[in-house]
Amino acid sequence: MVLGVDHIGIAVADIEKALAVYRDALGLAHVHTEEVPEQGVATYSLKAGSVDLELLSPIREESPVGKFIAKKGGGLHHVALQVDDIEAELKRLREAGLEPLSERPSVGAGGKKIVFFHPRSTAGVLLELCQRPKE
Numbered sequence: 001m002v003l004g005v006d007h008i009g010i011a012v013a014d015i016e017k018a019l020a021v022y023r024d025a026l027g028l029a030h031v032h033t034e035e036v037p038e039q040g041v042a043t044y045s046l047k048a049g050s051v052d053l054e055l056l057s058p059i060r061e062e063s064p065v066g067k068f069i070a071k072k073g074g075g076l077h078h079v080a081l082q083v084d085d086i087e088a089e090l091k092r093l094r095e096a097g098l099e100p101l102s103e104r105p106s107v108g109a110g111g112k113k114i115v116f117f118h119p120r121s122t123a124g125v126l127l128e129l130c131q132r133p134k135e
C-alpha cells in the first residue's frame with residue numbers, strides 16, 4: 001500500500017547555492033546529509049512539512065544524477081512514494097506493467113529500502129518507492 005509522498009529529489013550542480021535557497025532563504029530545516037556511493041550521490045534532506053526535499057549532488061560524473069545534470073543542468077529529478085511493503089509493491093507494480101530498474105530493492109539514504117521505475121513506464125517521471133526502516 002502507498003502511504004504517501006516520502007520525498008522529492010532535486011538534482012543540483014552547486015550544493016552551496018541550493019542550500020542558500022532551500023535552507024537559508026526558505027528556512028527549511030536541514031535534517032540529514034548522507035553519501036550513497038551505490039547511487040553516486042550525496043543527499044541533503046530538508047523538512048517541508050510531512051515531505052522531505054532531497055537535494056542530490058553527484059559524487060561521480062557518470063552517476064545517474066551526474067548524467068542528468070550534464071544534460072539538463074539540474075532540476076526536479078524524482079518523486080518518492082513511501083510504501084509499507086516494498087517487496088509486495090514491486091511485485092504488484094511489475095505485474096501492472098511498470099518497469100523497475102533493479103530486480104530487488106537496495107538500501108538508500110537513511111537506511112530506507114528503495115527501488116526506482118523507468119520514467120517511460122510512469123508518465124515521464126522517475127518514480128522511487130521507499131520503505132522506511134522500522135523505528
Ligand code: CMX
Pocket residue numbers: 009036039041043056064065067068071076077078101108109116118119124125126
Ligand atoms: N526524470 C525523467 N526522465 C528522465 C530522468 C529523470 N530523472 N532521467 C533520465 N530521463 C529520461 C531522459 O530524458 C531520456 O528520455 P528520452 O529518451 O525521451 O530522451 C531517457 O530517460 C534516457 O535518459 P539518459 O540520459 O540516456 O539516461 P539513462 O537511460 O542512462 O538513465 C535512468 C536513466 C532513469 C535509467 C537512470 O537515471 C537511473 O537508473 N535512475 C535510477 C537511479 C537514480 O536516479 N539514482 C539517483 C537518486 C539516488 C537517491 O535518491 O538516493
